[in-house]
Amino acid sequence: MIMKKLLPxxxxxxxxxxxxxxxPEKLWSPWKLEGDALAHGKHDALKLSLHEQQRAGIDIVSDGEQSRQHFVTTFIEHxxxxxxxxxxxxxxxxxxxxxxxxxVGAVSRQKPVFVEDARFLREQTDQPIKWALPGPMTMIDTLYDGHYxxxxxxxxEFAKILNQEAxxxxxxxxxxIQFDEPAFNVFFDEVNDWGMATLERAVEGLTCETAVHIxxxxxxxxxxxxxxxLGSEWRQYESIFPKLQQSSLDMISLECHNSHVPMELIELIRGKKIMVGAIDVASSSIETADEVANTLRQALQFVDAENLYPCTNCGMAPLPRDLALGKLxxxxxxxxxxxNELSP
Incomplete structure (x- = not known):
């Protein structure tokens, strides 16, 4: 599905x-339902999340990770x-x-983890849908390795498994398909030595668009x-952007609003589609439309308009629902x- 709308x-x-x-407002929050009630409840929550995204005017929708306790461990537990x-x-x-x-032993995937949920989401909407998976480096950073x-x-090993799922x-x-790799902002030498290569293995053979969220x-x-x-300037992206620029990944998702990331670093990945984080997920106040627009204007100095995808800085699971909806x-x-400013 091709998104033709400008700034989706x-x-x-x-x-x-x-x-x-x-x-609510808790990571790794335990489920309140069990058995069939939990399975139905997850799908109900997915439909509700989709409805709220549509109500907020979001163009590329997702499952909101409603069926997962955590963005990494829910995949690993399968x-x-x-x-x-x-x-x-x-x-x-x-x-x-x-x-x-x-x-404790060789890791493998015996059956799909999120595929049925993805089919369910696809049945609910004609809009483009994005699905997030944990990246290989972030997966290994959320485990104790007693085997390898x-x-x-x-x-x-995780890259091969992720490729099967993707x-x-x-x-x-x-x-x-978006791979979440916050670990890329921490382990720079490993990213450049083998982390980027394992992510490339995870996207191997895919024909849909691929993204990495950092x-x-x-x-x-x-x-x-x-x-x-981190000081007055956050330049972590500078260490990994050259590898990302050379990668086969189509899109890169970045944290920008209310951060100290120098916006000119985006120049290092010019030509890629950039999901610019224009919503601060660590703030309890709702941005104004003008604040969002100002972040996007700054980004447009370094990314062509057809490659700019306004986004949130990160996930919003720990936030109150009404606050998250207001931010969307x-x-x-x-x-x-x-x-409107870009319209002829």
Whole structure:
């Protein structure tokens, strides 16, 4: 499906779940339903999330990750070789400690993880749909490896598994498959040594559009505290953009609004489609349409209008639903302002 609209809007990933499905404003929130009721509840929540995206004027819609507790571990829990009962504490992205499952044997995927949910979303709308998967490097950073003893080797195994899933998602009607790689903003040497190569393996053979989302994280305290240590300029993207520029990935999703990322860094990936984060997911205030438009104007100095895709900085699962909806409406309104400015 080709998106012909100028400046098509989308979200970076997760959206808040309804309170009847899971505890709101919390990551890894346990489900409130069980069995068949949970399965139906997830689909109801997906339809509700879709409706709210449409109501807000979002052009490229997603499932809002309504059927997942977490953007990484929900995929991993469906794989063989990982023991969720055997847990270890690791430091995720060198920022905060978390109790994570252990890789105890060869990892493999016996059946599709998200494909049925993707088919269900495809049945609900004629709009372009985007589906997010965790990237290989971010997956290995959310586990304790008790088997391979090699981050690179495990990443290559995950890349093969992700490629299997991605091909089936494409066949189910997904228009854009996005790989979430916040770890790219932390482990620069590994990204350039083998991280980008494993991501290329994950997208191998796909004919739909492919994207990578690289942000500074959810608006949780561990991330906001880390951002305070980064100084007046956040130049992490500068270390990885040259590899991304040379990659086969079609789209790159970035955190821009209310960040200290120098906008001119986007020049390093000119020619790619850029999902510009124009909504701050770590703020409890709703952006004005003019604030969104100003972020997009700045980006337009370094990306051609036909390649600009207004987006959120990151996922919004930890936010109140009404706040998230207000932010989505602001994103659409700000994009409208720029579309009107660009109209002949």
């Amino acid at each position: 809007t989308s979200t970076a990933g997760s959206l808040p779940k309804p309170s009847w499905l899971a505890e 794989l063989d070789g990982v023991d969720f009962d055997k847990r270890e504490t690791v430091k995720i992205r060198d920022r905060y400690d978390a109790s994570v499952p252990t890789v 003893k090699s981050r690179e080797k495990l990443a290559w 091909k089936e998602l494409e066949a189910a009607g997904v228009d854009i 942000c500074y994280g959810y608006g949780i305290k561990a991330n906001t505290d880390w951002k305070k240590t 409406k602001a994103l659409s309104a700000g994009a409208d302002i720029i579309r």
